[in-house]
Structure formats: structure tokens, C-alpha cells
Amino acid sequence: MLKRNISIFILLITLLIGLSFSTAFARISQEKEITLKGNVLITLTNNFQNSQNTKNYSLIMPKNENIALSADSSILEKLQSGDTVQIKGIKKNKTFFINKKTDIKTISSHERTAPIGGQGTAVLLVNFSDTVAPTNIDDSFMLTTMDTVNSYYKSNSYFATWLYSVNDIFGTSSADVYPWITLDEESMCLESDSSALTSLVLDAMIKHNIGLNKYSRIVFIAPFSQNKTCGDTVSASTLDKYWAYPSALPDNGMSFIWVDTEGVDKLVTAGTENFTSSFEAYNQIISHEFGHNFGLDNANLYSCSNLAIFPNPYGSCESKDNLDLYSVMGSKNFWHYNIAEKVALGWLTESTGTDASVHIVNENDKSFEYILNPISTDLDFDTGFKGLKIPRKDGYIYLEKRAPIGFDSDDRDYSDSVYYGVLLHYVDYKPRTLTTEILNVNNDGINESSYMQPALYIGDSITDPQTGTIISVLSSNDNETVVKVTLGQ
Known part of the structure; x- marks a missing residue:
């Protein structure tokens, strides 16, 4: 019954949001629809005090004319900066209103390149x-x-x-x-x-x-x-x-x-x-x-009140924007980019073999122990991997080790806890803009003591309820952390 009520509530909210935009579009629908062609531009505004951000979409046309795009988020989130598109809608002052997905035709897609x-x-x-x-x-x-x-x-x-x-x-x-x-x-x-x-x-x-x-x-x-x-x-x-x-x-x-x-x-x-x-x-x-x-979205925090790793079928998990305290793409910190972000930017390579900095755990790795070296040290000093990439049905979990070296040195009281364990980051299959979620494996929900210390510590294990994969931390020091991964389904 609880699951059904939650599902009905989510459905009602979704319908209300869609109805709100449809109503706004209806108010201006007496205007004549026109077609515009140009390049998509996406901008983000950031509020570091409250860890909030807003994403805005616009269309760049000839002579650098720039018009704001307004539509339901499910329509706009398909757009990518640099895409050349043809859009049908209604222009009102400095805003162009789009009613449905089929009103957008992508002429050419922009493929983001690594900032090398x-x-x-x-x-x-x-x-x-x-x-x-x-x-x-x-x-x-x-x-x-x-x-x-x-x-x-x-x-x-x-x-x-x-x-x-x-x-x-x-x-x-x-x-x-x-x-x-x-x-x-x-x-x-x-x-x-x-x-x-x-x-x-x-x-x-x-x-x-x-x-x-x-x-x-x-x-x-x-x-x-x-x-x-x-x-x-x-x-x-x-x-x-x-x-x-x-x-x-x-x-x-x-x-x-x-x-x-x-x-x-x-x-x-x-x-x-x-x-x-x-x-x-x-x-x-x-x-x-x-x-x-460089093409990255924010580094967020994901935490569940009664399940350490999502998805939680009862809806008691919550994502918090910018609350990964261990990536500069979170907020209020100057730490290194996390392991998934470094891969996305072309700074680290990944493969199923042993020839890359990040190892993709695969069907040949049923139960293995791995050495992880700090992501803040030079590649020449590595005796193991910089990270692991573990598959799920809806994405991946990246594992990384931190150490008090260089920009990862921090004198905050809670920082020491992350040096002697591993951090876990979830990345879904969205192919174009990377958003990472640091997993709060301490199972305390969204509160100060847990999201500041999200690491999986020495002697601890966690099981992914979606796949049955077990991740265990066997030992850790400043130079390396040893983890064991037993692959599930």
C-alpha cells in the first residue's frame, strides 16, 4: 500500500508540472508559431552559500542573437551545448516557448572533446x-x-x-x-x-x-x-x-x-x-x-535512510545537489576531481585489462582483490589502479582512494576519515553530460555527520541490492587501499 501511495503521489506531481507548462503555453498559443534555427547554449548559475544551481537553455542565432528557451524539463534536458537545431514554437519578447519534443529537430550533434x-x-x-x-x-x-x-x-x-x-x-x-x-x-x-x-x-x-x-x-x-x-x-x-x-x-x-x-x-x-x-x-x-x-555537471550526494546504496524501492533515498565534499564540482572545497570525472575528461584511461589506470570489473573478475593508489599522486608511482569501475543494471559505481597529498590535503576535522577507506561514486548511462553521485554508505540519511564522512572503511563491506556485488575494504594506509570485489549478477 505504501509503495502504491508513493507511486500515485509521484504521478500526480508529474502531471501537475506538465499541466503547469501546458497552461503557460496555452496562454500564448494565440501567437503564430514560427521556426528558428541556431546553436544550443546551456549556462549554469551557482549559489555556493546554499549549494544550489540553476540550468538555463538558449538558442544562438545569426549575428550572435540569443533567445531564451522555455519548455518542460523533459524536453530541454535532451539538448546539448553546441548542437545545431531547428525549433518550432512561439516567440514572446525574449523567450521562445516549445510545446513538445517533436518541435525540436537536431540538425547536427556536438561531440564534446576532452580538454587536453x-x-x-x-x-x-x-x-x-x-x-x-x-x-x-x-x-x-x-x-x-x-x-x-x-x-x-x-x-x-x-x-x-x-x-x-x-x-x-x-x-x-x-x-x-x-x-x-x-x-x-x-x-x-x-x-x-x-x-x-x-x-x-x-x-x-x-x-x-x-x-x-x-x-x-x-x-x-x-x-x-x-x-x-x-x-x-x-x-x-x-x-x-x-x-x-x-x-x-x-x-x-x-x-x-x-x-x-x-x-x-x-x-x-x-x-x-x-x-x-x-x-x-x-x-x-x-x-x-x-x-x-569542460562539460561536467555537479558532483552530488546520494543517501538513503535505511539502505546504504540505491535504488531504494520505497523512495526513502535523496539526492542533494553539490554536496559531494570531495570534488571541486561539489561545493566549498578544493579537492581533486573524483575518479569518474577524471575519466570523462580524458585524464585517466579505463579498460577491462591491466593496461589502464581504471580497471573495469567484468565477468572474468568473479572475486578479486585490488590495490588502489591515491588519485592525487603521479601516475608513475602507481603499483595498482587509480580506481575501479563496477557495472550495475542502470550505470556504474566507481571506487577511488584519497590521501592527504597536495590539493587533497585538508585540515577539516572530518577529512581524515576518507583517507583510510574508499569513496564510491554512482554514474548512470547518460552519455553526454556527466553528473556523479557520491554514495553515503554510512546509512545515516542526509545529516551533517554522515555526508561529511561517506567513505567505506577498513573492515566494512557493502552489498549492492541491485546486482548482489559485494565490496569490502581489507586494508588501507597513505599509499594504498586494498579492496575485494565479489561480482554479483
Whole structure:
């Protein structure tokens, strides 16, 4: 009876959401339907104070015209940045309303490429006509910040990805930082539509006489909320890149990051965990947003009140956005990317054999013991694997080991617990945008003590109820963790 009532409740909620959008569409349906063609752009806004984010969709048309797309989430989630599409719908002011999936025709799909090699990067310090440029952020501060971000990416990628200055002929700088300029436009909130935000970047590039082909990564720093009543959004970014339509950019496009100096100051003033200084805050925020530029979604937490690993048939499991505290794609941390993210970005390889950094457990591995080395150490020091990939019916579970080395060093009271066990990350079969869920195997539900310490510890085992696979931690020290995996169905 409980399962049936829950199912009915979920069905009613789904119908209400669909009805809400259908009603909104009906109100404007008296307008004539038209067809537009262009490239999809997806942007995300991030609220680090409350670990919340919002995803926005728009269509880039000729002459960089950008119009917001509105539709049921089940329609929009099929779109990918860079896809060239033809869409039928109704245009109302600056929004284009889409009624059904069949109104979208994909002309060509964009295949995301791994961010391997140098990333030409520019930082634009931009003031508005109605704001005053902050005095605590200048060229020197941002150069130091970008050097730290560059070191972070070199370490994470095992020196496969780095940032560089296009203008520095000596190759010693991590980015070109352009000094403060003032645009003619008034300030706006980061919650504004992506059309307005991208226009700001393009206007600033024109004012600095920066060609569209010069950089692949643009970081836009401005006092967005200084004279506006805005939400708590601190930063925003393109999910993957911005491609002009039909094409005025190089094949690899440009990615954008927007950071509100006022929002960062509020985080620091409030004493938000791990944002104790402006330098620390900018390092983490920009590194997080670069992850979105590289095509990653957020790193979330998954926990169940009475079952340590999902899916729970009684609906008592919950996913929390950005609450993986052990990936920079979560929130409030500067840790390494998790193992699944590193594979997705091309920094680690995986195979069913022994020739890759991540071993895919398969039917030939009925019950084996594996040595896992820390993901923060150089590949040359490995005596085992960086991680394991264990199949499920609906996706995979990745196992990884952490150690107090480099960016994975942390003096938070609860951090020591993750060093002597393994972290488990769930990834489903969605092929285009990676969202990871760290599994809270401590079985305490969503509460502070459990989600801060989600590791499977020495002597502990867990059984996947979907497949019967058993994962056990046999031993662990700073250099390696030994796990046993007994494959189920």
C-alpha cells in the first residue's frame, strides 16, 4: 500500500508540472508559431552559500542573437551545448516557448572533446556604468589566482591540461589579465538570461580589441550585484562552450565564466566554510566553473535512510545537489576531481585489462582483490589502479582512494576519515553530460555527520541490492587501499 501511495503521489506531481507548462503555453498559443534555427547554449548559475544551481537553455542565432528557451524539463534536458537545431514554437519578447519534443529537430550533434593540452585563457575585469570597481581585485591578484588554478589543473590532469597566456611570449603566465574597463551598460544580476550575460562578454572583448579566435577560455569578473537586489548567485558558466551561428568562432568555440565580486565578498564576510579569504574563494569558484566549461555537471550526494546504496524501492533515498565534499564540482572545497570525472575528461584511461589506470570489473573478475593508489599522486608511482569501475543494471559505481597529498590535503576535522577507506561514486548511462553521485554508505540519511564522512572503511563491506556485488575494504594506509570485489549478477 505504501509503495502504491508513493507511486500515485509521484504521478500526480508529474502531471501537475506538465499541466503547469501546458497552461503557460496555452496562454500564448494565440501567437503564430514560427521556426528558428541556431546553436544550443546551456549556462549554469551557482549559489555556493546554499549549494544550489540553476540550468538555463538558449538558442544562438545569426549575428550572435540569443533567445531564451522555455519548455518542460523533459524536453530541454535532451539538448546539448553546441548542437545545431531547428525549433518550432512561439516567440514572446525574449523567450521562445516549445510545446513538445517533436518541435525540436537536431540538425547536427556536438561531440564534446576532452580538454587536453593548453587552454588559452583571458580574465576580463569589467565595471558597469552604475558601479564602482572593487579595490581588492586587480591585475596582480587575478594573475596569482590564475597561477593557483593552473597548478590545480596540472595536478588533477597529471599535466595533461594547463592554462596559458596568449600574449606572454615567454610562456610564464597562466592567463592574460585585462585591466578594469567600464562598459556603457548598467549592472545586472547573474540570474539574468544568458543572452544578456554573453552580450557583456562580447562587448568587453570588442572594447579590448580581442578577436573571437584568440582565446578558448574567458573569465569575466564584475560587480554584478553592487547596485541591484539580486539572489545569492555568486557565479555562472557555460556548460561546455559558446558556438556562434552559423560560425564566427574556431571549431573549439569559447567557454565563459562570470563571477560577481559582490557575491564573493558576501561569502567571505559570512565566514562560509572554506571561503575564508578572497584568494581562497576565487580559486575554488573559478576551478568549479572551469569544470562546467569542460562539460561536467555537479558532483552530488546520494543517501538513503535505511539502505546504504540505491535504488531504494520505497523512495526513502535523496539526492542533494553539490554536496559531494570531495570534488571541486561539489561545493566549498578544493579537492581533486573524483575518479569518474577524471575519466570523462580524458585524464585517466579505463579498460577491462591491466593496461589502464581504471580497471573495469567484468565477468572474468568473479572475486578479486585490488590495490588502489591515491588519485592525487603521479601516475608513475602507481603499483595498482587509480580506481575501479563496477557495472550495475542502470550505470556504474566507481571506487577511488584519497590521501592527504597536495590539493587533497585538508585540515577539516572530518577529512581524515576518507583517507583510510574508499569513496564510491554512482554514474548512470547518460552519455553526454556527466553528473556523479557520491554514495553515503554510512546509512545515516542526509545529516551533517554522515555526508561529511561517506567513505567505506577498513573492515566494512557493502552489498549492492541491485546486482548482489559485494565490496569490502581489507586494508588501507597513505599509499594504498586494498579492496575485494565479489561480482554479483
